[in-house]
Amino acid sequence: MSEFTFIIVASALLTYLTRVGGHLILSRFGTLNSRVEAALNAVPAAVLTTLVAPTFFTHGWVETVALIIAGLAALRLPLLGMFAVGWVVIVVLRALSGA
């Protein structure tokens, strides 16, 4: 096995471990108290926000404005509609700003 194949296999096993690990740890505890429930309910917003935040805060005003407009669109539109609005806005703003 080449070094890179070893890296891939080891990384795949560890990645799988991250995907089962949270459940395996939590399932040892039986019923969950309300604080743990509240924490788990916050997981989607908490984690996914960190994947958007660098683009929002550090990529420049074009990206920031496009995300704000898309975020407002998401209050009224379904996911694909919001997606279309955001895509159009970024293409137009980049064309206008020469980015």
Next chain:
Amino acid sequence: MSSSQFLAGARRSVPILISTAPFGLLYGAIAVDQGLSVWQASLMSLTIYAGASQLVGIDLFTKHTAAWLVIFSIFIVNLRHVLYSAAIGRRMERFSGAQKAIAFFFLIDPQFAETERHAEREGGVTFAWYMGLALPVYTLWNIETVVGAIFGKLIPHPESLGIDFLLPLYFLGLVMGFQMRPLWLPVVAVSGVVSVIALKTVGSPWHVSIGALAGVALAAAFGGKGKAA
């Protein structure tokens, strides 16, 4: 498996397919550009199945980083899955042990978010629905890896077409989909601000785990006491 449930899940995969397609092609193109074979690029997509961490791994490996450090870095990028795993177990009460073991392999960001939203509306998910969502995404991700690896250089000016923006845009859409949950706005604000501070101080990829834990800790501190999801 119920085929109607499988198809319902597959229908929910469409936005994921659109938003991740450029990322899959880009991954394949970068992998080959950095000196990987098409087979090596594919092996990563088939077994690790976590795009951001695959790119980090390739970047470090081609800089002749020690193997253990490459593996450790991929692990840290994927640490957020521990939180997904903990949260989503509650939605898998109807799964057998073997079904859970299979399902967790496919637990990528959009798989988690769409499953949570579906479970919120339907009170849980079936294995057929979950796999209906997962398999099209997994299949296309692996096809895109190969196509990107072979033809990646053919995409002209991806930035002016906004291609690089689609993934964060889609993640924003997922975040907005949870706006009815208790403490949503404070969690988003705290996770966002803390992750960017961590990005500037500690650096990537730690900002994801640090920002996420800040938001989850806020919810644990101020949530609870009979407030339902």
